[in-house]
Amino acid sequence: MTSIPHDTPGEPDPLRALGLEQLRRRTSMKWRTYPEDVLPLWVAEMDVPLAGPVVRAVTDALTLGDTGYPAGTAYAEALAAFAAVRWKWDGLDVRRTAIVPDVMLGVVEMIKLVTGPGDPVIVNPPVYPPFFQFVTHMDRRVVEAPLGADLRIDLAALEEVFRQATTGSGRAAFLLCSPHNPTGTVHTAAELASVAARAERYGVRVVADEIHAPLVAPGVPFVPYLSVPGAGRGLSLMSASKGWNLAGLKAAVAVAGPEAAADLDRLPEEVGHGPSHIGVIAHTAALREGTGWLDALLAGLQANRTLLTGLLAEHLPAIRPQPAEATFLAWLDCRALGLGDDPAQVFLDRGRVALSSGLPFGTGGAGHVRLNLATSPEILTEGVRRMAAALMTHL
Numbered sequence: 001m002t003s004i005p006h007d008t009p010g011e012p013d014p015l016r017a018l019g020l021e022q023l024r025r026r027t028s029m030k031w032r033t034y035p036e037d038v039l040p041l042w043v044a045e046m047d048v049p050l051a052g053p054v055v056r057a058v059t060d061a062l063t064l065g066d067t068g069y070p071a072g073t074a075y076a077e078a079l080a081a082f083a084a085v086r087w088k089w090d091g092l093d094v095r096r097t098a099i100v101p102d103v104m105l106g107v108v109e110m111i112k113l114v115t116g117p118g119d120p121v122i123v124n125p126p127v128y129p130p131f132f133q134f135v136t137h138m139d140r141r142v143v144e145a146p147l148g149a150d151l152r153i154d155l156a157a158l159e160e161v162f163r164q165a166t167t168g169s170g171r172a173a174f175l176l177c178s179p180h181n182p183t184g185t186v187h188t189a190a191e192l193a194s195v196a197a198r199a200e201r202y203g204v205r206v207v208a209d210e211i212h213a214p215l216v217a218p219g220v221p222f223v224p225y226l227s228v229p230g231a232g233r234g235l236s237l238m239s240a241s242k243g244w245n246l247a248g249l250k251a252a253v254a255v256a257g258p259e260a261a262a263d264l265d266r267l268p269e270e271v272g273h274g275p276s277h278i279g280v281i282a283h284t285a286a287l288r289e290g291t292g293w294l295d296a297l298l299a300g301l302q303a304n305r306t307l308l309t310g311l312l313a314e315h316l317p318a319i320r321p322q323p324a325e326a327t328f329l330a331w332l333d334c335r336a337l338g339l340g341d342d343p344a345q346v347f348l349d350r351g352r353v354a355l356s357s358g359l360p361f362g363t364g365g366a367g368h369v370r371l372n373l374a375t376s377p378e379i380l381t382e383g384v385r386r387m388a389a390a391l392m393t394h395l
Contacts, residue, residue, distance in 0.1 A: 011292045013300035014048035016376055023047050028248065034354050041383045042344075042354045044181075046245040046328060046374035051293035054244060057285035061278055070099055070277040076253050078287035079238055086214070086291075089227045096256040098267050101274030103211045103252045104130050106237040107175065108138055109271050110254060113263045114205035114235070115140060115173050120165040122174045122204070124153055125362030126331070128181045131209075132362060135175070143172075146363045151183040151322060151331070155194050162202040174199060176208040178225055179216065182331040182361055182370040184324020186216055189223045196230035205260075206234040211252075214243030214294060216326040217302055232259035240283035242327075243297075244290055245374075251279035297374075301328050304373045304380055311381060315388040328374035331358075335367035337391060344369045351390025353383050 024031060030045040061067065076097040083089045100106035111121060117139040123131045125144050135142050145161040148154035158174075165172040176195065179186045187195075199206050208225040216222045226236050239252035252275070256264035286294075305323060308330055312319045318336040334343040344357035347369065358368030373380065 011296040013296050013303075014051075014293060015046075015297065015300035015304065015374065017049050018047055018376070020379060034348075038348065038352045038354050039379065039383055039386060040354045041372045041375065041380075042356045042370070044242065044329065044372060044374075045247060046297075046372075047376060047379065048245055048297065048374065050246075051244055051286060051290040053285045053289035053293075054246070054282050057281050058249075058278055061281050066277070066281070068277055069273065070251070070275050070280045073097070075099060075251065075280045075284045075287075076255075078284045079240075079253050082214075082287040082291075083224065087222055087224055087227070089224050091227055092224075092255060093258075096258070096261045096264060098254045098264055099272055099275050099280065100237070100252050100254050101271070102250045103209055103237045103239050103241065104134055105271075105274065106252050106254045107207055107209055108134050109267060110207045110235040110237065110263075111135070111138065111140060111173050111175070113266055114207070115171050119169060120172045122158070122161055122165060122172060123362070124158070124177065124180070126182060126358065126364040126368065127177050127361060128209070129360035129362075131175055131177070132360070140173075144363050147180075147183070147185075151180075151185055153187065153191055153195065155191070155198070158195065159198045159202075162198055162204050166202045166204060170203060171205075172202075173205045173207055176206055176225060178208050178210050179212045179222065179326035181212060181327055182329050182356070182358075182368075183322070184327045184329060184331065186220050186222060186325040189228055192223055192225055193228040193230060196225075196228055196234070200230050200233070206231065208234060208236040210236055210238050211242050212327045213238060214240070215298070215301070215328060217305070217324070218298060220325045222326070226255060226257045232257040235260050235263065240286040240290075243294055244283075244286040246279065246282055246286065249276055249279035249282045251275040251283050301373060304375075304377060305330070307377055307380060308371070308373060308384070311384040315384055316391065328372060330371040330373055332369050332371055333367065334369055339367075339391075341366040343367065347387050347390045349390075350393040351386035351388075353386040353390070355387075 358365035
C-alpha cells in the first residue's frame with residue numbers, strides 16, 4: 001500500500017489562526033444564519049483556515065482550468081492509503097468503491113440499493129438529525145434503537161429491534177453512525193463485530209456513516225466497520241469533509257464490503273456525476289498530504305475538550321459533559337439547569353450564543369445541546385460565558 005507523505009511536524013494549531021473579525025467575513029451557514037450579535041457554536045463547520053496542501057491543489061486546478069467532471073480513482077486510492085496508515089486497515093479495495101456527491105446523499109443511494117419503499121431503517125438516537133429527514137424523504141420508515149445510558153450502542157435493544165424490523169417483510173437496514181454524532185462515541189472492534197453478527201443473523205444490511213473517522217482523540221483507535229468479522233455485506237460512506245472542513249467542496253467515497261460489491265455495482269451511473277471535481281481534488285490532497293495539519297487540529301481539539309470541561313465546572317457545574325472520543329462536538333446534558341426540553345433556545349434568546357438543539361436528534365435529545373468545539377479557545381470561553389449569563393438572566 002502506498003505510504004502517505006506527511007506535512008512538516010509541528011504545524012501550528014489551526015484553531016488559533018483566525019479571529020472573530022475574520023470569521024464574520026465568511027458567508028457560509030454558520031456565520032450567516034444568526035444576527036451578528038450571536039456567537040455561533042452550532043453547525044459542524046470549523047473555524048480554521050484550510051490545510052496548505054488543499055489550498056495549493058485547488059489553486060493549481062483553477063489556474064489550469066481543471067474544473068470539469070470528476071473521473072478516476074485518485075480519491076479512493078488516497079483514502080485507502082490513509083486507512084492503511086491511520087487505522088491499520090488494508091482492506092479498502094479501490095475496486096469496491098464509488099464516488100458520490102457527499103456522505104448523506106451516498107447514504108441515501110446505499111439504502112436504496114438494499115431496501116425498498118416502506119422498509120425500516122434503524123437508527124441509534126440521539127443521532128444526527130438528517131438521518132431522520134433523509135430516510136423519511138426517501139419513503140423509508142425510521143425505527144429507533146436508542147443508545148444506552150452510557151451513550152453506547154445497546155446491543156440487546158438493537159437485536160430486539162432487528163428481530164422486530166425483519167418480521168414480515170424481512171428487509172431492513174441499519175444506519176450506523178461511527179463515530180457517533182452527537183455523542184462523540186467511538187465504537188470498539190468488539191461492539192462493531194457484535195453489530196455485524198446480529199445484522200447477519202437477521203438479514204439486516206448495515207450502512208455506516210463514517211464521516212468523522214479522521215477526528216478521533218489522541219490514543220483512541222478508530223475501527224472501520226468493514227474491517228470487523230462478519231461485516232462483508234456492509235456498505236460505508238467516508239469523506240475528508242469533516243476532518244479538513246471541506247463541506248462546501250462536495251465529494252465522498254462509498255465503500256462496499258466483499259459481499260456487497262454486486263450491490264454497489266447497481267449504483268446508477270448518474271450518481272457519479274454529482275460530486276464536484278474540485279471537491280475530489282481537495283479531498284484527495286487532504287488525505288495524501290494534509291495529515292500534519294490534521295494532527296495539529298486534533299491536538300487543538302483535545303485542548304479545547306479539556307478547556308470546556310474546566311469552563312463548565314467553573315461557570316455551569318450542573319452540566320457534566322461526557323468526554324467525547326471523537327468529532328469536534330460536545331453533547332451537553334442541561335436537564336439539571338431547569339431550562340426545559342430546548343435549552344438551546346434559552347441560550348440563544350438570553351445569552352446570544354447559538355448551539356444545536358437536542359430535540360431534532362430524536363429520543364434522548366430533550367434537555368440537551370450540541371456545542372461545536374472547533375473554534376479558538378477565546379471564542380469557546382466567550383461561548384460558555386454567554387451560556388452562564390443566559391442562566392443568570394433566566395433565573
